[in-house]
Amino acid sequence: MNIYLNQPVSLTVSGSRVPLKGTLVELGSDILVLHNGTRLLYVPLVHLQQLTRCPASESGVGPPPDPPLEGTAEVSYRKVLMNAKGMFSELYIAGNPSVHGYVTSIMNDFFVFCSPLYRSLYVSMKHLKTLIPYGGENTPYALGQEKFPVHPMPATLARTFDQQLKKFEGEFIVLNLGEHPGKIGMLKSVSGSLIELVIADGTSTFIHLDHVKTIHKP
Incomplete structure:
Protein backbone atom coordinates (compact mmCIF):
# COMPACT_ATOMS: atom_id res chain seq x y z
CA MET A 1 0.00 0.00 0.00
CA ASN A 2 3.01 2.31 0.16
CA ILE A 3 2.36 3.21 -3.49
CA TYR A 4 -0.75 5.09 -2.31
CA LEU A 5 0.96 7.22 0.35
CA ASN A 6 -0.03 10.89 -0.05
CA GLN A 7 -2.61 9.84 -2.62
CA PRO A 8 -6.42 10.13 -2.47
CA VAL A 9 -7.89 6.76 -1.51
CA SER A 10 -11.17 5.12 -0.63
CA LEU A 11 -11.34 2.67 2.31
CA THR A 12 -13.92 0.01 2.99
CA VAL A 13 -13.82 -0.59 6.74
CA SER A 14 -15.66 -3.26 8.71
CA GLY A 15 -18.84 -1.91 10.25
CA SER A 16 -18.90 1.25 8.13
CA ARG A 17 -21.86 1.67 5.77
CA VAL A 18 -20.06 4.08 3.46
CA PRO A 19 -16.41 4.16 2.31
CA LEU A 20 -13.97 6.50 4.05
CA LYS A 21 -12.31 8.84 1.56
CA GLY A 22 -9.28 11.05 1.97
CA THR A 23 -5.51 11.18 1.66
CA LEU A 24 -3.42 8.29 2.97
CA VAL A 25 -0.82 10.17 5.01
CA GLU A 26 0.84 7.40 7.02
CA LEU A 27 1.06 3.62 7.06
CA GLY A 28 2.27 1.45 9.93
CA SER A 29 2.49 -2.27 10.55
CA ASP A 30 -1.01 -2.48 12.03
CA ILE A 31 -2.65 0.94 11.49
CA LEU A 32 -3.05 3.59 8.81
CA VAL A 33 -3.72 7.33 8.98
CA LEU A 34 -6.24 8.99 6.67
CA HIS A 35 -6.86 12.74 6.32
CA ASN A 36 -10.54 13.21 5.43
CA GLY A 37 -10.36 16.93 4.80
CA THR A 38 -11.13 17.90 8.37
CA ARG A 39 -9.41 15.48 10.73
CA LEU A 40 -6.93 12.64 10.85
CA LEU A 41 -8.48 9.19 11.19
CA TYR A 42 -6.46 6.31 12.66
CA VAL A 43 -7.77 2.99 11.28
CA PRO A 44 -6.46 -0.40 12.54
CA LEU A 45 -5.51 -2.49 9.51
CA VAL A 46 -7.32 -5.56 10.83
CA HIS A 47 -10.61 -3.87 9.86
CA LEU A 48 -9.50 -2.75 6.39
CA GLN A 49 -11.57 -4.72 3.88
CA GLN A 50 -10.40 -2.85 0.79
CA LEU A 51 -8.29 0.18 -0.16
CA THR A 52 -8.35 1.66 -3.64
CA ARG A 53 -7.14 4.88 -5.22
CA CYS A 54 -9.85 7.39 -6.04
CA PRO A 55 -9.89 10.58 -8.13
CA ALA A 56 -8.73 13.65 -6.23
CA SER A 57 -12.01 15.34 -7.14
CA GLU A 58 -13.90 12.69 -5.18
CA SER A 59 -11.79 12.93 -2.04
CA GLY A 60 -12.27 16.69 -1.68
CA VAL A 61 -9.22 16.83 0.58
CA GLY A 62 -6.60 19.55 0.85
CA PRO A 63 -3.19 19.37 2.54
CA PRO A 64 -3.33 17.45 5.84
CA PRO A 65 -2.96 19.39 9.10
CA ASP A 66 -0.20 18.86 11.62
CA PRO A 67 -0.94 15.57 13.41
CA PRO A 68 -2.52 16.05 16.86
CA LEU A 69 -0.55 13.08 18.18
CA GLU A 70 3.19 13.16 18.81
CA GLY A 71 5.21 11.77 15.97
CA THR A 72 6.96 8.41 16.32
CA ALA A 73 9.56 6.65 14.20
CA GLU A 74 6.90 4.18 13.09
CA VAL A 75 3.20 4.56 13.71
CA SER A 76 1.51 1.60 15.42
CA TYR A 77 -1.87 0.93 17.02
CA ARG A 78 -0.49 0.78 20.56
CA LYS A 79 1.67 3.90 20.09
CA VAL A 80 -1.35 5.79 18.78
CA LEU A 81 -3.37 4.81 21.86
CA MET A 82 -0.51 5.79 24.18
CA ASN A 83 -0.15 9.19 22.51
CA ALA A 84 -3.92 9.73 22.60
CA LYS A 85 -4.14 9.30 26.39
CA GLY A 86 -5.80 12.31 27.95
CA MET A 87 -6.63 13.87 24.57
CA PHE A 88 -10.23 14.50 23.56
CA SER A 89 -11.00 11.86 20.93
CA GLU A 90 -13.82 10.24 19.02
CA LEU A 91 -14.19 6.48 18.62
CA TYR A 92 -16.09 4.44 16.06
CA ILE A 93 -16.95 0.88 17.04
CA ALA A 94 -18.75 -1.45 14.63
CA GLY A 95 -22.53 -1.20 14.71
CA ASN A 96 -22.58 1.79 17.04
CA PRO A 97 -22.55 5.57 16.76
CA SER A 98 -19.38 7.40 17.68
CA VAL A 99 -18.35 7.89 21.31
CA HIS A 100 -16.56 11.01 22.59
CA GLY A 101 -14.17 11.21 25.52
CA TYR A 102 -10.63 10.34 26.60
CA VAL A 103 -8.41 7.26 26.60
CA THR A 104 -7.33 6.90 30.23
CA SER A 105 -5.75 3.41 30.57
CA ILE A 106 -4.30 0.88 28.12
CA MET A 107 -4.00 -2.80 28.99
CA ASN A 108 -2.95 -5.89 26.99
CA ASP A 109 -5.97 -6.17 24.70
CA PHE A 110 -8.36 -3.44 25.81
CA PHE A 111 -8.38 0.17 26.91
CA VAL A 112 -10.53 2.35 29.16
CA PHE A 113 -12.32 5.30 27.59
CA CYS A 114 -13.76 7.99 29.86
CA SER A 115 -16.98 9.37 28.34
CA PRO A 116 -19.61 11.84 29.63
CA LEU A 117 -22.33 9.46 28.44
CA TYR A 118 -20.91 6.06 29.44
CA ARG A 119 -18.38 7.10 32.12
CA SER A 120 -15.82 4.26 32.18
CA LEU A 121 -16.11 2.33 28.92
CA TYR A 122 -13.97 -0.80 28.49
CA VAL A 123 -13.17 -1.22 24.80
CA SER A 124 -11.77 -4.37 23.20
CA MET A 125 -8.85 -3.32 21.00
CA LYS A 126 -9.87 -5.71 18.24
CA HIS A 127 -13.25 -4.00 17.85
CA LEU A 128 -12.13 -0.37 17.53
CA LYS A 129 -12.65 0.70 13.93
CA THR A 130 -11.49 4.34 13.93
CA LEU A 131 -9.86 6.71 16.41
CA ILE A 132 -10.10 10.45 15.71
CA PRO A 133 -8.09 12.67 18.10
CA TYR A 134 -9.30 16.28 18.21
CA GLY A 135 -6.30 17.92 19.81
CA GLY A 136 -6.17 21.54 20.91
CA GLU A 137 -8.44 22.77 23.68
CA ASN A 138 -11.55 20.89 22.55
CA THR A 139 -13.56 19.04 25.20
CA PRO A 140 -16.57 16.69 24.85
CA TYR A 141 -19.75 18.74 24.49
CA ALA A 142 -17.71 21.80 25.56
CA LEU A 143 -17.86 20.55 29.15
CA GLY A 144 -15.38 22.05 31.62
CA GLN A 145 -13.31 20.04 34.08
CA GLU A 146 -15.79 20.81 36.83
CA LYS A 147 -18.56 19.13 34.80
CA PHE A 148 -16.56 16.27 33.34
CA PRO A 149 -13.29 15.68 35.20
CA VAL A 150 -10.92 13.09 33.81
CA HIS A 151 -9.23 11.02 36.50
CA PRO A 152 -7.34 7.70 36.38
CA MET A 153 -9.40 4.65 37.20
CA PRO A 154 -9.52 4.20 41.00
CA ALA A 155 -10.04 0.44 40.72
CA THR A 156 -7.35 -2.06 39.78
CA LEU A 157 -7.63 -3.10 36.14
CA ALA A 158 -7.14 -6.63 34.85
CA ARG A 159 -4.51 -7.24 32.20
CA THR A 160 -6.88 -8.76 29.65
Whole structure:
Protein backbone atom coordinates (compact mmCIF):
# COMPACT_ATOMS: atom_id res chain seq x y z
CA MET A 1 0.00 0.00 0.00
CA ASN A 2 3.01 2.31 0.16
CA ILE A 3 2.36 3.21 -3.49
CA TYR A 4 -0.75 5.09 -2.31
CA LEU A 5 0.96 7.22 0.35
CA ASN A 6 -0.03 10.89 -0.05
CA GLN A 7 -2.61 9.84 -2.62
CA PRO A 8 -6.42 10.13 -2.47
CA VAL A 9 -7.89 6.76 -1.51
CA SER A 10 -11.17 5.12 -0.63
CA LEU A 11 -11.34 2.67 2.31
CA THR A 12 -13.92 0.01 2.99
CA VAL A 13 -13.82 -0.59 6.74
CA SER A 14 -15.66 -3.26 8.71
CA GLY A 15 -18.84 -1.91 10.25
CA SER A 16 -18.90 1.25 8.13
CA ARG A 17 -21.86 1.67 5.77
CA VAL A 18 -20.06 4.08 3.46
CA PRO A 19 -16.41 4.16 2.31
CA LEU A 20 -13.97 6.50 4.05
CA LYS A 21 -12.31 8.84 1.56
CA GLY A 22 -9.28 11.05 1.97
CA THR A 23 -5.51 11.18 1.66
CA LEU A 24 -3.42 8.29 2.97
CA VAL A 25 -0.82 10.17 5.01
CA GLU A 26 0.84 7.40 7.02
CA LEU A 27 1.06 3.62 7.06
CA GLY A 28 2.27 1.45 9.93
CA SER A 29 2.49 -2.27 10.55
CA ASP A 30 -1.01 -2.48 12.03
CA ILE A 31 -2.65 0.94 11.49
CA LEU A 32 -3.05 3.59 8.81
CA VAL A 33 -3.72 7.33 8.98
CA LEU A 34 -6.24 8.99 6.67
CA HIS A 35 -6.86 12.74 6.32
CA ASN A 36 -10.54 13.21 5.43
CA GLY A 37 -10.36 16.93 4.80
CA THR A 38 -11.13 17.90 8.37
CA ARG A 39 -9.41 15.48 10.73
CA LEU A 40 -6.93 12.64 10.85
CA LEU A 41 -8.48 9.19 11.19
CA TYR A 42 -6.46 6.31 12.66
CA VAL A 43 -7.77 2.99 11.28
CA PRO A 44 -6.46 -0.40 12.54
CA LEU A 45 -5.51 -2.49 9.51
CA VAL A 46 -7.32 -5.56 10.83
CA HIS A 47 -10.61 -3.87 9.86
CA LEU A 48 -9.50 -2.75 6.39
CA GLN A 49 -11.57 -4.72 3.88
CA GLN A 50 -10.40 -2.85 0.79
CA LEU A 51 -8.29 0.18 -0.16
CA THR A 52 -8.35 1.66 -3.64
CA ARG A 53 -7.14 4.88 -5.22
CA CYS A 54 -9.85 7.39 -6.04
CA PRO A 55 -9.89 10.58 -8.13
CA ALA A 56 -8.73 13.65 -6.23
CA SER A 57 -12.01 15.34 -7.14
CA GLU A 58 -13.90 12.69 -5.18
CA SER A 59 -11.79 12.93 -2.04
CA GLY A 60 -12.27 16.69 -1.68
CA VAL A 61 -9.22 16.83 0.58
CA GLY A 62 -6.60 19.55 0.85
CA PRO A 63 -3.19 19.37 2.54
CA PRO A 64 -3.33 17.45 5.84
CA PRO A 65 -2.96 19.39 9.10
CA ASP A 66 -0.20 18.86 11.62
CA PRO A 67 -0.94 15.57 13.41
CA PRO A 68 -2.52 16.05 16.86
CA LEU A 69 -0.55 13.08 18.18
CA GLU A 70 3.19 13.16 18.81
CA GLY A 71 5.21 11.77 15.97
CA THR A 72 6.96 8.41 16.32
CA ALA A 73 9.56 6.65 14.20
CA GLU A 74 6.90 4.18 13.09
CA VAL A 75 3.20 4.56 13.71
CA SER A 76 1.51 1.60 15.42
CA TYR A 77 -1.87 0.93 17.02
CA ARG A 78 -0.49 0.78 20.56
CA LYS A 79 1.67 3.90 20.09
CA VAL A 80 -1.35 5.79 18.78
CA LEU A 81 -3.37 4.81 21.86
CA MET A 82 -0.51 5.79 24.18
CA ASN A 83 -0.15 9.19 22.51
CA ALA A 84 -3.92 9.73 22.60
CA LYS A 85 -4.14 9.30 26.39
CA GLY A 86 -5.80 12.31 27.95
CA MET A 87 -6.63 13.87 24.57
CA PHE A 88 -10.23 14.50 23.56
CA SER A 89 -11.00 11.86 20.93
CA GLU A 90 -13.82 10.24 19.02
CA LEU A 91 -14.19 6.48 18.62
CA TYR A 92 -16.09 4.44 16.06
CA ILE A 93 -16.95 0.88 17.04
CA ALA A 94 -18.75 -1.45 14.63
CA GLY A 95 -22.53 -1.20 14.71
CA ASN A 96 -22.58 1.79 17.04
CA PRO A 97 -22.55 5.57 16.76
CA SER A 98 -19.38 7.40 17.68
CA VAL A 99 -18.35 7.89 21.31
CA HIS A 100 -16.56 11.01 22.59
CA GLY A 101 -14.17 11.21 25.52
CA TYR A 102 -10.63 10.34 26.60
CA VAL A 103 -8.41 7.26 26.60
CA THR A 104 -7.33 6.90 30.23
CA SER A 105 -5.75 3.41 30.57
CA ILE A 106 -4.30 0.88 28.12
CA MET A 107 -4.00 -2.80 28.99
CA ASN A 108 -2.95 -5.89 26.99
CA ASP A 109 -5.97 -6.17 24.70
CA PHE A 110 -8.36 -3.44 25.81
CA PHE A 111 -8.38 0.17 26.91
CA VAL A 112 -10.53 2.35 29.16
CA PHE A 113 -12.32 5.30 27.59
CA CYS A 114 -13.76 7.99 29.86
CA SER A 115 -16.98 9.37 28.34
CA PRO A 116 -19.61 11.84 29.63
CA LEU A 117 -22.33 9.46 28.44
CA TYR A 118 -20.91 6.06 29.44
CA ARG A 119 -18.38 7.10 32.12
CA SER A 120 -15.82 4.26 32.18
CA LEU A 121 -16.11 2.33 28.92
CA TYR A 122 -13.97 -0.80 28.49
CA VAL A 123 -13.17 -1.22 24.80
CA SER A 124 -11.77 -4.37 23.20
CA MET A 125 -8.85 -3.32 21.00
CA LYS A 126 -9.87 -5.71 18.24
CA HIS A 127 -13.25 -4.00 17.85
CA LEU A 128 -12.13 -0.37 17.53
CA LYS A 129 -12.65 0.70 13.93
CA THR A 130 -11.49 4.34 13.93
CA LEU A 131 -9.86 6.71 16.41
CA ILE A 132 -10.10 10.45 15.71
CA PRO A 133 -8.09 12.67 18.10
CA TYR A 134 -9.30 16.28 18.21
CA GLY A 135 -6.30 17.92 19.81
CA GLY A 136 -6.17 21.54 20.91
CA GLU A 137 -8.44 22.77 23.68
CA ASN A 138 -11.55 20.89 22.55
CA THR A 139 -13.56 19.04 25.20
CA PRO A 140 -16.57 16.69 24.85
CA TYR A 141 -19.75 18.74 24.49
CA ALA A 142 -17.71 21.80 25.56
CA LEU A 143 -17.86 20.55 29.15
CA GLY A 144 -15.38 22.05 31.62
CA GLN A 145 -13.31 20.04 34.08
CA GLU A 146 -15.79 20.81 36.83
CA LYS A 147 -18.56 19.13 34.80
CA PHE A 148 -16.56 16.27 33.34
CA PRO A 149 -13.29 15.68 35.20
CA VAL A 150 -10.92 13.09 33.81
CA HIS A 151 -9.23 11.02 36.50
CA PRO A 152 -7.34 7.70 36.38
CA MET A 153 -9.40 4.65 37.20
CA PRO A 154 -9.52 4.20 41.00
CA ALA A 155 -10.04 0.44 40.72
CA THR A 156 -7.35 -2.06 39.78
CA LEU A 157 -7.63 -3.10 36.14
CA ALA A 158 -7.14 -6.63 34.85
CA ARG A 159 -4.51 -7.24 32.20
CA THR A 160 -6.88 -8.76 29.65
CA PHE A 161 -10.41 -8.09 28.46
CA ASP A 162 -11.80 -11.46 29.57
CA GLN A 163 -10.26 -11.07 33.04
CA GLN A 164 -11.78 -7.59 33.31
CA LEU A 165 -15.18 -8.97 32.36
CA LYS A 166 -14.85 -11.67 35.00
CA LYS A 167 -14.39 -8.94 37.64
CA PHE A 168 -17.97 -7.88 36.90
CA GLU A 169 -19.60 -11.24 37.69
CA GLY A 170 -22.75 -10.66 39.73
CA GLU A 171 -23.07 -7.05 38.56
CA PHE A 172 -25.41 -5.27 36.16
CA ILE A 173 -23.56 -4.40 32.94
CA VAL A 174 -24.19 -3.15 29.43
CA LEU A 175 -22.38 -4.73 26.50
CA ASN A 176 -21.75 -3.13 23.10
CA LEU A 177 -23.23 0.21 24.20
CA GLY A 178 -26.64 -1.42 24.67
CA GLU A 179 -27.25 -1.79 20.93
CA HIS A 180 -29.45 -4.83 21.65
CA PRO A 181 -31.63 -5.53 24.73
CA GLY A 182 -30.18 -9.05 24.87
CA LYS A 183 -26.80 -7.56 25.78
CA ILE A 184 -27.98 -5.72 28.88
CA GLY A 185 -28.31 -7.51 32.20
CA MET A 186 -26.67 -9.16 35.19
CA LEU A 187 -23.44 -10.94 34.37
CA LYS A 188 -23.91 -14.38 35.89
CA SER A 189 -20.67 -16.03 34.81
CA VAL A 190 -17.68 -15.99 32.49
CA SER A 191 -16.60 -19.50 31.56
CA GLY A 192 -13.93 -19.93 28.93
CA SER A 193 -15.06 -18.06 25.83
CA LEU A 194 -18.75 -17.91 26.85
CA ILE A 195 -20.47 -15.44 29.13
CA GLU A 196 -23.90 -15.93 30.70
CA LEU A 197 -26.04 -12.81 30.99
CA VAL A 198 -29.40 -12.68 32.78
CA ILE A 199 -31.56 -10.28 30.78
CA ALA A 200 -34.66 -8.23 31.73
CA ASP A 201 -37.17 -11.11 31.73
CA GLY A 202 -34.97 -13.22 34.01
CA THR A 203 -33.80 -15.69 31.37
CA SER A 204 -30.18 -16.45 30.58
CA THR A 205 -28.54 -15.63 27.28
CA PHE A 206 -25.07 -16.79 26.23
CA ILE A 207 -22.64 -14.67 24.25
CA HIS A 208 -19.24 -15.57 22.82
CA LEU A 209 -16.50 -13.34 24.15
CA ASP A 210 -15.30 -12.54 20.61
CA HIS A 211 -18.54 -10.60 20.06
CA VAL A 212 -18.18 -8.38 23.13
CA LYS A 213 -16.94 -5.01 21.87
CA THR A 214 -17.43 -2.79 24.91
CA ILE A 215 -18.47 -3.06 28.58
CA HIS A 216 -19.78 -0.40 30.91
CA LYS A 217 -21.70 -0.24 34.16
CA PRO A 218 -24.56 2.29 34.25
